[in-house]
Amino acid sequence: MVELQDLESRLGERLIRDPELVAPYARDSSRAEPEGQPLAVVLARDTEDVAAALAWATEHRVPVSVRGAGTGLAGGANAYPDGVVISLANMTEVLQLDVANRTATVQAGVITAELDALARESGLFFPPDPASARTCTVGGNIATNAGGLRCVAHGVTNDSIAALVVVLADGRIMRTGARTRKNVVGYDLTSLFVGSEGTLGVITEATVRLKPVPPGTPRTFRASFTTLEEAGAAVTAIVNGPAQPEVLELMDAFSVEIIESFQPSGLTVPAGAMLVGQTVGLDAAAKAETITAICRAEGATDTEISESDSLLEARRLSNPALNARGLKISCDVGVPVAALSEVFQGVAALAARHGKRVSTVAHAGDGNLHCTVESPDSVAGIAEADALIDDITKLAISLGGTISGEHGIGSVKRHELPWQLDDAALDVQRAIKAALDPHGILTPERGI
């Protein structure tokens, strides 16, 4: 293919064409299957490589998918047949750590947990911590506006992003944002690109905000409840109470059972649900006491406070444990946090009506739920599970919620967009896409 040779002469061995080597770059960690194999993978080394690839793709009208570590759960990084994959996994340089201004400037392929570890050497940390933090990339976090366990205290990824370097569809390089805390200079292009899932441009560098590591020893806490509704009510009471946790997670009985059978850690399966969380600061122990006391007042049968991280480790195993069981039809809905009890009741009623068992884990302090449906891995079984997930998603929206809290839309949730967005908002989204990517080469037909 003549066109590809142009790009190859520019990139040399950073362009991969061998189908066997290309194949692993064709899909992300979602259940969505790519429609076909891409032509080539660009292993970008720097922003200029990405610019060259996009200028070429625009010239030849080749669809482009973009990936960091490929940990996405919505199909957003799946490749296109005869498309090109831009991988940022080799862009792993930390360009600057500015301790006095609490920022770091990194290439997009830096591993999230590695940035966090580097910052901690200077008494700072990087707040976003998706469950995949040890493998996912900062660029991927930004492209999906990823969440994680610490959002209840520190917000989503966007809250930690100061500035970006973005390559536009035609290969031009753009800088957004500023290193200052405040910046009202034209439209907030940083926030526009955060969460844009590769559809408006390719984020190649980011200046992120760091926070000081709180002093003292963190405490983890656990509270077990007879019913999921009681646990939900406790969450509402905790987030409106005097002691704010840094982490506040919920696992229902079925999810604890799945996690314990995947990798036993001695957790007792609760009758209804378990809250686990973490407090930080010099008053971490007192805050954990306050929170567990609220839990007991809300009906917890059993509570525990510890200096060990093992309770949160169990929570982080949820996704691998579900995958190991072949369970992959799940949702990422969010509700206002005071609606948690109601959404749990509703999910139980829907599960009963559909005749399915549902495992629920939640970033409970954020009102963000991942419900996974137990269903046979067959065409019929998947369709049945999808139907239940659709109903759960519509339930969340009816409670003032959202179809995606942290995974993004990708291809998996695209049919749900009109359930949440009105026609005007859909039109505006599409108008922005058309204005910035007029030939539709960037992650086409996904995200919005």
Place this chain on the structure above:
Amino acid sequence: MVELQDLESRLGERLIRDPELVAPYARDSSRAEPEGQPLAVVLARDTEDVAAALAWATEHRVPVSVRGAGTGLAGGANAYPDGVVISLANMTEVLQLDVANRTATVQAGVITAELDALARESGLFFPPDPASARTCTVGGNIATNAGGLRCVAHGVTNDSIAALVVVLADGRIMRTGARTRKNVVGYDLTSLFVGSEGTLGVITEATVRLKPVPPGTPRTFRASFTTLEEAGAAVTAIVNGPAQPEVLELMDAFSVEIIESFQPSGLTVPAGAMLVGQTVGLDAAAKAETITAICRAEGATDTEISESDSLLEARRLSNPALNARGLKISCDVGVPVAALSEVFQGVAALAARHGKRVSTVAHAGDGNLHCTVESPDSVAGIAEADALIDDITKLAISLGGTISGEHGIGSVKRHELPWQLDDAALDVQRAIKAALDPHGILTPERGI
């Protein structure tokens, strides 16, 4: 004018055409003069009134300016000759206060301090607090992504906005965002409209995030320094120290002198500069002690801790005091906070070179400076002051800063845009504007 009668028949007495009644709506609080008088003012009562006005304006290609209380400082709300002004000042309804989810849904014309006061009745507060909080509107805060005194602790207005109702240029009504804490569903249109200065649509309603009022009695603190550079270094040390203030403001000697001569409150004019701030929480007193100790270690000659709010009141008088002196040529630049000392040195050098005296107040914890130039109120005097402000602005950019921290671009700072934004970013801004307002009726030729 036949066209205007169409709109009048729809709006009745909510359309004002009497030139004497129209005149007060022609300008904001900036030094920018409107180019002419508008045809009419729409005193919108609800979103539908705004929709009717914009549909009409699009049909007849009439330029529209939008205003809340008219407290803007960048000329963004100034009227257009033969244009229409949409005033949201009468849209003052609080539609919902949701204490359990810590949100309020308000019409755009609600006064910022009144929303805050209402929230406090339920133990919550509205974090944004621009100096004009007692007169400005929530909608205006959102349209400019306003800052204020508490940003160092709580971020800018955008950090407190969950969802919007926006009327698009053609009169269609759009909802953005969600009441959930996390929401990754298409592009972040909420953040796009926050700070868009009336150029993309008219924000008519907002769901804002509230925070719990910290327990205990706040403390204010003051520290006086011999030089501005020492005060700047102290700010960097404080924000990187163990005790975080809720407010951290700086006034140089000249600004204290101006404030004291405007409304004496017994403040001693410092040799160089004064920091004033506030701590909150049960440990407010201990935090204030820690902060004043840092100030003394950084060279403060005199410190004070108090339970009275009068120190912050003095700071809030800065703008009225400058206005009373006829001083109106100022900037709103920001720098990374560790660059404060350097920017102060640079400003002093530039002032000396230009032969002018500069008064500086700063939201120091954010690195956001307002430098005002003393210069005769003549064409030549204003041009001289403008030339110095331009140099200060370029200095801030050279230190990794921004041309506007919280006032926005409006018409006053439009010539500065290319100093901060690269060509690609300017093109993207314009492409978004053209996509959403193809006939250019919304606050044309301003903002971007």
